[in-house]
Each structure stands twice: as structure tokens, then as C-alpha cells.
Amino acid sequence: MKNEELEAPASNALVADRIAEAKRVVRRISKIVLEHCDASVPLGFKFGQKEIEIVITALKDHAKGIEDALDLTNYDEVQSHCMNRLFGELVDEPSNILYVTPTGPTSTRYEAMDSSFWIECLDLLGKRIKSNNIKHPFDQISK
Secondary structure (H helix, E strand, O other), X not given: OOXXXXXXXXXXXXXXXXXHXXXXXXXXXXXXXXHHHHHHHHHOOOXXXXXXXXXXXXXXXHHOOOOOOOOOOOOXXXXXXXXXXXXXXXXXXXXXXXXXXXXXXXXXXXXXOOHHHHHHHHHHHHHXXXXXXXXXXXXXXXX
């Protein structure tokens, strides 16, 4: 990831080093996606770039407040199950990544990731998948 891939920090004081943090988050969510890709194979479903992009788009829509963002009407039961499980795990990630803000000499506040930064990280993940231009998007993503 290059510095210019990320927008200038918004009014988000939670992330001091935005670029390093975005890389960390993308690595973290990539591992989750890889686990789901591996887990889906015994069920007879192999995630492709298209399916991962559908989940990423739904996650971004959800972060923007759109309900029922994941539309799986064109997928069979197994495909829907696998994609829905990935979505369900990743949709909780912003609240699992906490930032510490000192609020006083002896007090601290923990805050979840801002939705705009989450969307930014999802965009970076999507760009990374597209730039690999491979059949199985995570054959090379972790490199």
C-alpha cells in the first residue's frame, strides 16, 4: 500500500498513524477471509473474486447504514451460507478493533473503529484483490 492510496485523515483522532493502521486492519480481515475461503471448500463452494467483492460491497453499505445490504438471491443455499457467514463475522470487526483515548490522568476511553475508516480499509482490501487479478483472490493476498 502506498501513502497516496489513503485519503488524508479525517477528523479521526483515534488513528495516529492511519497508513500503518490500515495495513494492520487489512491484514487482519484478510486472514478472516482466508479462513472462510478454506472452510467453504469442504462444503463444495470456492470463493472467487466476484463473491468476495459482493461481501465487501455489502459491508461498506452496512457501514453506511443500509439495512439488508447483502443480497444473496442469485446464490444457492451453500453459497449463501458461506457468504453470509463471512459477512456476519466481518460486520462485527469495527467494534472488535478498539482505540484507546486518554480522558484524564487516570482514565481511559475505548472507542470502536470509525465507520469511515472501516470503509477505507474495505476499499483497500478490494483494490488489493483486484490488483492480484487471479482466480482465487487469496492465493496471493497474504504476501
